[in-house]
Amino acid sequence: MALGTIFQHDTTDPLAVITAPSPNESPEEKAAREEREAEARGISDLIDEELRAERAVRKKEEGMVKILLLGQGESGKSTTLKNFRMRFARDKWIEERASWRAVILLNLVRSANTILHALSQEMDDEQFGLDDAFTFDDYYRRYRLRLSPLLQGVESNLKRLLGAQPEEIEPQKQTHPITLSPRTSPEFFVRSRTWRNFLQTTRGPEVSGCSLEQDLPDIIDSTEAIANCKDDIKTLWRNDIVQAMLAKRRIRLEDSASFFLDAIDRLSVRDYEPTDEDVLRARLRTLDIQEHELRVDDDADAPKWKIYDVGGSRTQRHAWLPYFDKVNAVIFLAPISCFDERLIEDSRVNRLEDSLILWRAICSSKLLSRTILILFLNKIDILEEKIRDGIMVNRFLPSYGHRPNETSEVVKYLRQKFKDTVRHCSPEPRTCHIYTTSVTDTKTTAVTLISVRDGVLRGYLKQADLF
Incomplete structure (x- = not known):
């Protein structure tokens, strides 16, 4: 009887020769070998299943608009996410x-x-x-x-x-x-x-x-x-x-x-x-990343949005980088009322200064060079209150100089500062959409979100060469 017939494998294949069972294999050894092979097949099947699931997720996300909400702690990211959910996922919002x-x-x-x-x-x-x-x-x-x-x-x-x-x-x-x-x-x-x-x-x-x-x-x-x-x-x-x-x-x-x-x-x-x-x-600080899928358009063929709310405190910012990959738009929250406040994590750092530093880093990132940038100059209502109470902006922001201590002038000055950062720090020319917001005002924020939605979808279609 030929050797190949005995071992039931191709003797010209060296790997088959090495992995073939011994010709003197006992029943106990055969049972142990078959158990090992079954275990190996189970692991292989599990890996295959995980790969199929991962491919399915990637395929699903290929047709999805990915949005990042960024900004320092207490900038209004979670409130902005609530506005999105209240406007575009009303049924689930009411349930919760x-x-x-x-x-x-x-x-x-x-x-x-x-x-x-x-x-x-x-x-x-x-x-x-x-x-x-x-x-x-x-x-x-x-x-x-x-x-x-x-x-x-x-x-x-x-x-x-x-x-x-x-x-x-x-x-x-x-x-x-x-x-x-x-x-x-x-x-x-x-x-x-x-x-x-x-x-x-x-x-x-x-x-x-x-x-x-x-x-x-x-x-x-x-x-x-x-x-x-x-x-x-x-x-x-x-x-x-x-x-x-x-x-x-x-x-x-x-x-x-x-x-x-x-x-x-x-x-x-x-x-x-x-x-x-x-x-x-209502404020509840949650650790880890929050993500929500939304359908922001009544058109069934319109892509869904996946919005990620990542923590803004200094200890959480290291988690931002993995989410920069293939992101379509960044909504950055800059609370402009905090010109007279300090970071909770480091009382030496002015909060407005920290926002500008973060914004510069976002604009400079090569991973985000083709990403749509949307800036919310947030908490305009609190800024108005502070100025009404007589707080002088130039006392905390010397570069403001002798400009009028008025809300409109402060907003105009800071808008230009953030806009200049985009122009000077971006790897390539880009458009930045800037909105003055108070995200606790649901009516005006709803109008802003519609504008943001339309701008992001236009950019998404343009990136997909469909525009």
Whole structure:
């Protein structure tokens, strides 16, 4: 009998000779070999399946417009994404709206607690006159006692409900006294995956297998605790001495703090349901990358959009680079109201200066040389408030010189600064679309988004040689 017949392989193939079973193979060795071969085939099949899935994803994304939302922390990226979803994914937005109730209550409670912490530090530092000392000692200590439920239980309960780990719930419990920077207490955050799971389990039984009913008792308990304290919170928030103390200590509450504190009567009722504006102003910092698919055009043949919201703090910016590949457009958020503010991560750096440095890096990137650039000069409403209050721009921005301290002039000056950066730093000539925005204003932002959509789609078709 020929050797090739015995081994059932081609003897002219050296690899076949090497991998052929031994002619003296025992039944046990054969079983072990066949088990190894089956395991190898399983691994090979798994790899093939993963490759097919990856090719399917790539094929799907080939016909998709990829958008990056970039900017420093608190620039308005998440609010811009909410506007996109509210405008172009309305059904899902409405499904998730009730889930934001816990976040909104947490925003409210954290603002009140920040004021309490500031009062506590003011009393400890004894940086006030005798009359003021009597007022603080006799009057505000009573409020601290009355509002103690906010400090002791409500904030922790809401954080736990949103999926925080035990070590993330009580970061203020330290052996040394709390020191407040010109900012709120350390910002609370959740993981993106944890937040997505929370959204899915609080949309109601018709949407998922879980129900809002399982979390409702905790939310109701927190709401009732806030309702019991609401008159004291309002008195404290509206007190002129407290406002003067916050200004003196340069305590910067969240941009939405006044909105929620002023709306406490509406938010602290048992059957409260979040509105679009409530959700838009609610702040929840999520780690990791958030991504959402949207259909921004009624035409079924129009490409879908995939929008990525990447973190803006310095510790998160290293994650930006992988998302630069094959991106169609970058929407960069530059908060122009922050000319008098410092970075949370580094109090030596002016926030507006940091925005310009980031913008220069985006414009200079060769990976983004053919990417459509869209710039939102954001928070125009807060800029107007600051100028109305008499804050001089040139005190914090010497290059502004003796130009009029007026909103329109400041916007004109900064628009030119950002436009010059595009012209001087881009690897090749490009167009940049610039909008002055207040992304918490849903009506004007909706108009802006339509303009952005049309501009991006024109650029996308042009890049695809279909224009």
